[in-house]
Amino acid sequence: MDIAVNTSHSKYHVNDKGYYGRFGGAYIPEMLYPNVEELKEQYLQIISEPAFQAEFDQLLTDYVGRPSPLFFAKRLSEKYKAKIYLKREDLNHTGAHKVNNTIGQILLAQRLGKKKIIAETGAGQHGVATATVCALMGLECVVYMGSIDIERQAPNVARMKMLGATVVPATSGSKTLKDATNEAIRHWINHPVDTHYIIGSVVGPHPYPDMVARFQSVVSEEMRKQLLEKTGNANPDYVIACVGGGSNAAGAFFHYLDEEAVKLVAVEAAGKGVNSGFSAATSQLGKMGIIHASKTLLMQTEDGQIVEPHSISAGLDYPGVGPLHAHLYETGRAQFLNATDDEALAAAYELSLLEGIIPALESAHALAKLKDLPLKPEDVVVVCLSGRGDKDLETYIKHLK
Amino acid sequence: MNRIDQLFSNKPKEILNIYCTAGFPALNDTLTIMETLQQSGVDMIELGMPFSDPLADGPVIQESSTRAIANGMRVSVLFEQLKGFRDRISLPVILMGYMNPVLQFGVENFCQKCAETGVDGIILPDLPMDEFETEYRPIFEKYDLHLIFLVTPETSEARIRKIDAVSTGFVYAVSSSSTTGKDKDMGDQQAYFARLKEMKLKNPVLIGFGIKDKQTFAAACANSNGAIIGSAFVKAIENSTNLQSSIQSFVQGIKG
Numbered sequence: 056m057d058i059a060v061n062t063s064h065s066k067y068h069v070n071d072k073g074y075y076g077r078f079g080g081a082y083i084p085e086m087l088y089p090n091v092e093e094l095k096e097q098y099l100q101i102i103s104e105p106a107f108q109a110e111f112d113q114l115l116t117d118y119v120g121r122p123s124p125l126f127f128a129k130r131l132s133e134k135y136k137a138k139i140y141l142k143r144e145d146l147n148h149t150g151a152h153k154v155n156n157t158i159g160q161i162l163l164a165q166r167l168g169k170k171k172i173i174a175e176t177g178a179g180q181h182g183v184a185t186a187t188v189c190a191l192m193g194l195e196c197v198v199y200m201g202s203i204d205i206e207r208q209a210p211n212v213a214r215m216k217m218l219g220a221t222v223v224p225a226t227s228g229s230k231t232l233k234d235a236t237n238e239a240i241r242h243w244i245n246h247p248v249d250t251h252y253i254i255g256s257v258v259g260p261h262p263y264p265d266m267v268a269r270f271q272s273v274v275s276e277e278m279r280k281q282l283l284e285k286t287g288n289a290n291p292d293y294v295i296a297c298v299g300g301g302s303n304a305a306g307a308f309f310h311y312l313d314e315e316a317v318k319l320v321a322v323e324a325a326g327k328g329v330n331s332g333f334s335a336a337t338s339q340l341g342k343m344g345i346i347h348a349s350k351t352l353l354m355q356t357e358d359g360q361i362v363e364p365h366s367i368s369a370g371l372d373y374p375g376v377g378p379l380h381a382h383l384y385e386t387g388r389a390q391f392l393n394a395t396d397d398e399a400l401a402a403a404y405e406l407s408l409l410e411g412i413i414p415a416l417e418s419a420h421a422l423a424k425l426k427d428l429p430l431k432p433e434d435v436v437v438v439c440l441s442g443r444g445d446k447d448l449e450t451y452i453k454h455l456k
Numbered sequence: 457m458n459r460i461d462q463l464f465s466n467k468p469k470e471i472l473n474i475y476c477t478a479g480f481p482a483l484n485d486t487l488t489i490m491e492t493l494q495q496s497g498v499d500m501i502e503l504g505m506p507f508s509d510p511l512a513d514g515p516v517i518q519e520s521s522t523r524a525i526a527n528g529m530r531v532s533v534l535f536e537q538l539k540g541f542r543d544r545i546s547l548p549v550i551l552m553g554y555m556n557p558v559l560q561f562g563v564e565n566f567c568q569k570c571a572e573t574g575v576d577g578i579i580l581p582d583l584p585m586d587e588f589e590t591e592y593r594p595i596f597e598k599y600d601l602h603l604i605f606l607v608t609p610e611t612s613e614a615r616i617r618k619i620d621a622v623s624t625g626f627v628y629a630v631s632s633s634s635t636t637g638k639d640k641d642m643g644d645q646q647a648y649f650a651r652l653k654e655m656k657l658k659n660p661v662l663i664g665f666g667i668k669d670k671q672t673f674a675a676a677c678a679n680s681n682g683a684i685i686g687s688a689f690v691k692a693i694e695n696s697t698n699l700q701s702s703i704q705s706f707v708q709g710i711k712g
C-alpha cells in the first residue's frame with residue numbers, strides 16, 4: 056500500500072508545517088504538546104516501515120476484507136444517465152470506511168507503546184471500528200459519544216459494549232459529535248502518558264488530518280486499480296463523497312488530488328436547509344476559525360462561539376470540516392454541494408430499491424447529488440458508499456410512509 | 457512598568473491569583489467580583505473569557521462558561537464592562553481564554569482594547585508558541601501586554617527553558633496533567649515543583665489547576681511564587697446569594 060507516499064510536491068496535501076494553505080496547524084494546550092509532538096515526529100517514519108505496512112495490508116485483507124468491491128450500479132446508471140460505480144466501503148468489516156483508519160492507528164499506538172485507547176464517535180461507526188481493533192489487540196477502549204447520538208444510533212452502542220468498550224455519554228453543549236470530541240480530548244489531557252487518542256476523521260491537530268487521510272487513502276488507491284481494470288482508465292470523471300469531518304472523502308480523493316481532470320465533489324449535510332438554522336453545511340455557513348485544535352472553516356457566531364449544527368445523520372452533524380477540505384473548498388479543487396435530510400432519505404430509499412443496497416444515512420447524502428450534477432452518458436462517476444444502513448434502520452422505518 | 461512585574465518585585469512570595477469567569481454568575485457581576493477580590497486581599501485577578509468549547513477545562517469552568525455565554529457575555533461586552541475599571545481596581549488583571557474568540561475579534565484589536573482598558577496580561581492556552589513568535593509578539597509588545605505560557609509535569613526541560621524565554625510576566629505551571637478542577641494529590645507533585653524551582657527560570661512561577669484550599673495553596677507556594685485558584689472559587693460563588701460575603705469568606709479560608 057502507498058500510505059507513506061511522498062506528497063511534498065503537492066499544493067493540496069499538507070505542508071511541512073502542518074498546514075493546508077491557511078488551514079490546519081495544532082492549536083493545542085500545552086498539556087497535549089508531548090503527545091501530539093510525539094505523533095508528529097514519528098507517524099511518517101512508522102508508517103513507512105515495511106513491517107508496519109505488511110501488518111496493515113494483511114489486516115486490511117484478511118480482517119477487513121479489502122479490497123472493497125467497485126460495483127457498477129446498472130439501474131442507478133440508467134436512471135442518472137452516466138456510468139456510476141459504487142465504492143463499497145459498506146462491505147468492510149464493521150460496515151464503514153472507518154475501520155481503515157482504526158487499523159492503522161491501533162498499529163501505530165502499539166508501536167508508541169500505548170496501553171489504552173480513547174475515541175469519539177458520532178454515528179457510532181468509528182466507535183465500533185475502534186472497539187473492534189481494541190478487542191483484536193487486547194487494548195482497553197473508552198468511547199465518548201454525545202447523549203443524543205447514543206439515542207439515535209442505539210445498535211452501534213450495543214455493538215461497542217459487546218466488543219468490550221466503555222461508552223461514555225457526552226452531555227455538554229449540543230450533546231453530539233463535537234462534544235464527544237471535546238470530552239475525548241479532555242480525557243487525553245487527563246491521561247497523557249499511556250493513552251492514544253484514535254481520532255475518527257481528518258480533523259484535530261496536525262498530524263491527525265494527514266495521518267487519517269493516509270490510512271484512508273487505500274480507498275482511492277484501490278479505485279485507481281479497479282477503474283483501470285474495468286474502464287481502461289484509472290481516472291474517473293467524478294468522485295463524490297459525503298463530508299462530515301471528511302475522512303471517507305479524503306480517502307476517496309487522496310490519489311486524485313493532483314489529477315486536476317478528475318472532478319471532486321464533496322457533499323455536506325444541509326440538514327433542514329442551508330439557511331434554516333438547522334444545518335451542518337460548514338463550507339456555506341462557516342468561516343475561518345479553530346475547532347478541535349485545527350484552523351479550518353467553522354460554523355460560529357460573530358464573536359467566535361461554536362454553533363450547534365444539525366443533520367439527520369449523526370456522522371455529518373459537525374460544525375467544522377477537516378483542514379484539507381477547507382483548503383479544497385477555498386482553492387476550488389473540490390466542488391462543495393449539500394443535501395438536505397429529506398434528499399438523503401430519498402436517496403437511501405432509491406438505492407435500496409434500485410440496487411438492493413441500504414446505505415448509511417451519511418453515504419446517502421453523496422448519492423443524493425447524482426440528480427444535481429450535469430452528467431453525460433460517457434461520464435464515469437464513483438460514489439464513495441462509505442457505510443451500510445443497518446445502524447439507521449430505525450430512522451428509515453420512522454420516515455418510510 | 458507592567459503591573460504584573462511590579463507585583464512580583466514588591467511581593468515575590470505567596471501570590472494569590474483568583475480566576476473567575478467574566479459575566480458569571482450574572483452578566484454584570486464581573487466588576488463587583490473584581491472589587492471584592494481586591495478588598496479581600498487577593499494579589500492578582502484572572503478573568504476568563506467564556507468559550508463554548510473550552511478544551512482545557514473541567515466541568516465547573518465549562519458550566520460557568522456556558523452560563524456566562526447565555527447571560528450575554530462576549531469579548532466586546534467584557535471590554536465595555538472593563539471601561540474605567542482602573543479607577544476602582546489597582547491589582548494586575550489577566551484575561552484568559554481560547555484563541556477562536558480572540559481571532560474573530562482580531563488579535564491587534566484585542567490587544568489594543570486590553571491596553572486601553574488597563575489589562576496587563578493574557579493567557580491563551582491553545583495559541584502555539586511558534587505562531588505567537590512569528591505573528592503576534594510585536595503586537596503584544598506594542599501594547600505592553602504580557603503573554604503567559606503554560607508548562608506541565610510532562611513538559612521537557614528544554615521546552616520549559618524555551619517557554620520561559622518566550623513568556624513574559626510569569627510562567628503558569630499546571631500542577632498535574634489534567635483539565636481544570638481535577639482533584640489530584642498535591643503531594644505527588646512536589647518533586648515537579650521543586651524541579652521547576654531549581655531551574656531558576658527568568659520568570660516568576662505561579663502554580664494552578666487543582667489548588668482549592670489553604671493546604672493546597674500552601675503546598676503550591678512552598679516551591680513557587682504563588683498559586684492560581686479557579687474552579688474552587690467558581691464553585692464557591694456559583695450559587696451565592698451574597699457575592700461579597702461568599703468571596704470574602706473564600707479568600708479568608710485560603711489566606712486566613
Ligand SMILES: Cc1ncc(COP(=O)(O)O)c(C=O)c1O
Pocket residue numbers: 151152177178179180181255256257297298299300301302303304369370371415417418441442443
Ligand atoms: C458511514 C459513514 N460515512 C461518513 C461518515 C462521516 O465521516 P467522514 O466525513 O469522516 O467520512 C461517517 C461518520 O460517522 C459514517 O459512519
